[in-house]
Amino acid sequence: MTILSFSELIERCKKENKRIYEIALEEEAFLQAETLDVIRIKTLETLLAMKDAIKDGLKSSEKSISNWCGDDCIKLQNKYKKTPALFGKIFEKITTYALATAEENLRMGRIVACPTAGSCGIVPSVIVAVAEEENISETEQINGLLTAGLVGLIVSNKVQLAGAVAGCQAECGVASAMAAAALTQMLGGNVDEILQATALALKNILGLTCDPVCGLVEVPCIKRNAFLAIHAVTASELALCGVESKIPLDEIVDTLKITGQLMSPLLKETSQGGLAKTKTALDLEKKLFNNKQ
């Protein structure tokens, strides 16, 4: 049975006294005609691929096609070696892991799209960093990833998760909402708290456009992964102390969709507006195409 809305999901969790990841497992097992264990193993494989991408990204400083990105993660690691982050170890890990993954992506390295490649650093950085620092078991990390998966799926039933369709709201924005859900699950939040965290994260990225410079998934995408990973933590912290979004999650998703429709095509991955049309971006574009010829 397809779950079309978050209110349906809450109702089902309450009626069956289940957590979101349990519903995700059951639905997926039914869909794929597999056992719950097989789905767990598949989810674990995804988690391990995320960890590999972080590992690869932390080591590399190889530049991208454009030659102007690829070494931010190394810079950040060097900084933390000298002076620790103001917000502590978890902040350090989330920001470096998010950049590591996003930079690995632009090198055409192997990553996990979550939900998309441009936003691939957000969910993994939050899950892995918090798990390492808070000693969260692999099983619980899988539960977090399954929770993120179902949350993202319900959004994607209403709006296609592509910058070209709804702007970056639908990529990094939804990734941040998924990460907030995963984190709240891993920290022991209940179903309401998980979905409040999702709502808070999603509500606060509405309107985010997609205007990549020179059409590359580099500027502003890479650093945005670090920002929106931290954004997810804020949402989770608020939700876990009982803060609630005044606007229900389903209405926020509808708003995201409508905002995406209202957004000019110039700001939806065409690189015809926004940052992509700044003087500096146009200069870079000229240089890039000259070098290519």
Add this chain to the structure above:
Amino acid sequence: MEQKSIFSVISPIMVGPSSSHTAGAVRLGLMAKNIYNNDFAKVKFILYNSFATTGFGHGTDKGLLAGVLGYGVDDISIKNIFSIVNNVEYSYEYMQDISRHPNSVDIIIDDKMTISGDSIGAGEIRINNINGFATDIDGSYDTLLLMYKDKPGMISMVSDIIQKRRVNIASLHCGRNSKGGTASMYLALDVPIGDDVVEIVKQIDDVFFVTNIRKLK
């Protein structure tokens, strides 16, 4: 609404940089390869809209080519595909057409078959036209596709052959360009059928093209 997998949002494991412009492109290429289902010497890609404007920066050109050559979305050699490919002549064209999806492509193989598809986000794709026939194939099912001269009785004949193999048909679609003209049929199947079935279907009078399309992994 058909149920989707949570792995549509926490996958694929792929090479970057873009799920719609890189992984989607590879998968469109792979589907075209599976549909053509034969060796070929020449392939041309016509990229539309955002695929055309921002494709080069996302490796869309490399992805499409790697796909038709059979590379998977997580193959790290996609990056160097231009220096790997030999024996296949390839070319690209770039167009704007607002009647098409933002991320859209025509793949023309050996000047014989034109396969059109969209990359609809998160690496998901749809093949929506094959040689002028509207289709809706997303690569999640093994699919039998045939083209034939429009005439009565064709559906029951084909489904009969498949039923005899005890293969369940998940969905069946037909279309034609005019009454008595050329028609197409595609059947999504729960399990793959063997190429021997294709041979049997080929024997039916007035069937001029049959292909056994493997689903995408």
